[in-house]
Amino acid sequence: MRIILLGAPGAGKGTQAQFLMKKFGIPQISTGDMLRGAIAAGTPLGLEAKKVMDAGQLVSDEIIIGLVKERIAQADCKNGFLLDGFPRTIPQADAMKDAGVAIDVVIEFDVADEVIVERMSGRRVHAASGRVYHVVYNPPKVEGQDDETGEALSIRDDDKEETVRKRLGVYHEQTEPLIGYYQAEAKQGAVRYLKIDGTKPVEEVSQLLSEQLN
Numbered sequence: 201m202r203i204i205l206l207g208a209p210g211a212g213k214g215t216q217a218q219f220l221m222k223k224f225g226i227p228q229i230s231t232g233d234m235l236r237g238a239i240a241a242g243t244p245l246g247l248e249a250k251k252v253m254d255a256g257q258l259v260s261d262e263i264i265i266g267l268v269k270e271r272i273a274q275a276d277c278k279n280g281f282l283l284d285g286f287p288r289t290i291p292q293a294d295a296m297k298d299a300g301v302a303i304d305v306v307i308e309f310d311v312a313d314e315v316i317v318e319r320m321s322g323r324r325v326h327a328a329s330g331r332v333y334h335v336v337y338n339p340p341k342v343e344g345q346d347d348e349t350g351e352a353l354s355i356r357d358d359d360k361e362e363t364v365r366k367r368l369g370v371y372h373e374q375t376e377p378l379i380g381y382y383q384a385e386a387k388q389g390a391v392r393y394l395k396i397d398g399t400k401p402v403e404e405v406s407q408l409l410s411e412q413l414n
C-alpha cells in the first residue's frame with residue numbers, strides 16, 4: 201500500500217502514521233523528520249534547512265524531491281510506504297507522477313486552524329523515532345518520557361505560536377491546492393481519496409482509518 205497523508209501542520213499526520221505503519225507493515229517517510237535528522241547531524245543540508253524551517257517556510261522542491269526519490273528506492277519501500285508531509289507543492293506531486301510512482305490512497309486530515317494552534321502548544325516529540333505526543337490529548341505513560349525508550353521528550357523549534365501561524369499560511373497557499381489535484385486524480389480512477397475528520401480524538405481517527413482502508 202502506497203499512502204499519502206495530506207493535511208495542515210498539526211493535523212495528525214505523524215500520529216496516524218505510527219498507527220498505519222504498524223497496521224500495514226510499511227515504513228513512514230516523513231520529510232520533516234528527515235530534515236530534522238539532517239539538522240541534528242549538522243550536515244550542510246541541515247544547516248540550510250534549519251533557517252527555512254524556523255521561519256515556517258518550505259525547503260526547496262529540488263532538495264525535497266531528491267531526498268524522497270532516494271528514500272523510496274530503498275528495499276524496505278518495496279511493498280509500500282506512507283508519505284507524511286510530502287508532497288506539499290504541486291511540483292512535488294508532479295515529480296512523483298513523472299517518476300511513475302503510483303499512489304493507492306490519499307488521506308486528507310481535515311482540522312480547523314484554531315484547533316491546530318492549540319494542539320501545537322502541547323506537542324512533545326521523541327526526535328529519534330518520530331513518535332509524537334500531546335500533554336493532554338495523547339500523553340506518554342510517564343510524563344516527559346518516550347513510551348518505548350524512556351528517553352526525554354522535546355518541543356519542536358517550529359512549534360512557537362507565531363511560527364505555527366506562518367506554517368498554516370504557507371499550507372493554505374502552497375499545499376491546499378493538492379486537495380483539488382488529488383480529487384481530480386481520484387475522479388479519473390488514478391487514486392483513492394479519503395477525507396477524514398481529524399478533529400476527532402486520536403483513537404477515533406485511527407478507527408475511522410481502519411474501517412475505510414479495509
Ligand code: AP5
Nearest residue numbers: 209210211212213214215231232259285323333334337402
Ligand atoms: P513537518 O515535520 O512535516 O511538519 P508539518 O507538516 O507542519 O506537520 P506537523 O508534523 O507539525 O504535524 P502533523 O500533522 O504530523 O501532526 P502530529 O501528528 O504531530 O515539516 C516541518 C517543516 O519541514 C516544514 O515547515 C518545512 O519547512 C519542512 N518540510 C517538510 N516537508 C517538506 C516538503 N515536502 N517540502 C518542503 N518543505 C518541507 O500532531 C500534532 C499534535 O496534535 C501532537 O501533539 C499530537 O499528539 C496531537 N494530535 C494529533 N492528533 C490528534 C487528535 N486527533 N486529537 C487531539 N490531538 C491530536
Ligand code: ZN
Nearest residue numbers: 213214232285
Ligand atoms: Zn508530523
